[in-house]
Amino acid sequence: MTDSTRRAVIFSAGGAGLAAVLSACSGDDSTATSEQAPADGQAAAGGGGEIAKTSDIPVGGGKVFKDQDVVITQPEAGTFKAFSATCTHKGCPVGSVADNEIVCPCHKSKFSAKDGSVTNPPASKPLPEKKITVSGDSITLA
Numbered sequence: 731m732t733d734s735t736r737r738a739v740i741f742s743a744g745g746a747g748l749a750a751v752l753s754a755c756s757g758d759d760s761t762a763t764s765e766q767a768p769a770d771g772q773a774a775a776g777g778g779g780e781i782a783k784t785s786d787i788p789v790g791g792g793k794v795f796k797d798q799d800v801v802i803t804q805p806e807a808g809t810f811k812a813f814s815a816t817c818t819h820k821g822c823p824v825g826s827v828a829d830n831e832i833v834c835p836c837h838k839s840k841f842s843a844k845d846g847s848v849t850n851p852p853a854s855k856p857l858p859e860k861k862i863t864v865s866g867d868s869i870t871l872a
Contacts, residue, residue, distance in 0.1 A: 792827030803843035
């Protein structure tokens with residue numbers, strides 16, 4: 731075997747091994763992340779514990795809880811809504827809520843804080859609603 735043939739065999743074997751490792755790493759890890767505890771001690775996405783106090787959510791605004799993939803809004807005094815915090819355009823996390831609009835910083839899509847509907851493209855689908863429970867001054871994911 732010549733040096734160039736040996737190199738070709740070694741290179742091919744190394745490339746095949748690398749491809750196997752990369753494909754194993756690119757699998758869906760949603761089960762792994764769904765079992766991880768939130769870093770800040772708040773309720774996991776499945777519900778159970780308090781995620782916020784009602785006083786944490788401003789009227790006409792809201793708060794994004796990235797670890798729980800939820801954005802909670804208060805479109806009018808005493809009315810609390812929750813939506814997925816993942817933009818329906820390209821899957822970026824939404825970044826803020828102001829003037830009754832949820833804003834995605836990636837491509838500037840905006841969604842209604844009242845019902846999650848698209849108010850400014852490029853997103854074309856609304857944010858999915860999530861269920862919350864408000865009891866006294868405590869907000870929990872249902």
